[in-house]
Amino acid sequence: MQITSKQEENKRTIRVPPPSSAAALRRMQAAKPKDTVPEITLRSAIHRRGLRYRVDTKPLNELNRRADIVFRSAKVAVFVDGCFWHGCPIHSTQAKANAEFWHAKIKQNQERDVDTNKRLAEAGWKVIRVWEHEDPEEASNKIYEIVKKRAEQTS
Numbered sequence: 001m002q003i004t005s006k007q008e009e010n011k012r013t014i015r016v017p018p019p020s021s022a023a024a025l026r027r028m029q030a031a032k033p034k035d036t037v038p039e040i041t042l043r044s045a046i047h048r049r050g051l052r053y054r055v056d057t058k059p060l061n062e063l064n065r066r067a068d069i070v071f072r073s074a075k076v077a078v079f080v081d082g083c084f085w086h087g088c089p090i091h092s093t094q095a096k097a098n099a100e101f102w103h104a105k106i107k108q109n110q111e112r113d114v115d116t117n118k119r120l121a122e123a124g125w126k127v128i129r130v131w132e133h134e135d136p137e138e139a140s141n142k143i144y145e146i147v148k149k150r151a152e153q154t155s
């Protein structure tokens with residue numbers, strides 16, 4: 001079964017019980033929203049600080065991975081990682097039904113995250129990963145500092 005990266009990124013499904021079959025999973029993912037609450041909150045906090053960015057876009061044209069918030073000129077890519085899908089150390093609740101399937105899925109996501117970080121770093125990008133549980137104000141402060149510093153360096 002193929003799951004696209006955007007589907008992997010679905011952060012709202014952590015609140016619903018895991019599906020008991022592949023068909024149920026597909027149905028669940030088909031109905032998912034594009035933007036999640038943690039993403040939107042973080043974006044508006046960054047926007048208030050005067051930074052402008054692109055949303056849900058590929059930092060590198062040749063690499064088929066989308067970041068949630070992209071600062072092109074500063075080469076900073078922000079990923080808002082869902083606690084369930086990316087295996088947050090604090091909230092990694094283990095699904096009881098189909099535990100093996102979910103474990104493998106989350107592991108696959110984590111490996112992909114590591115690979116994405118590596119490829120972007122090799123291309124001169126700074127990757128910032130924010131857990132969905134993190135305070136948006138604190139996260140936006142961190143992002144602001146990094147983007148500003150890198151913008152100064154490149155200008």
Ligand SMILES: [Zn+2]
Pocket residue numbers: 083088089090091092131132133
């Ligand atoms: Zn978490």
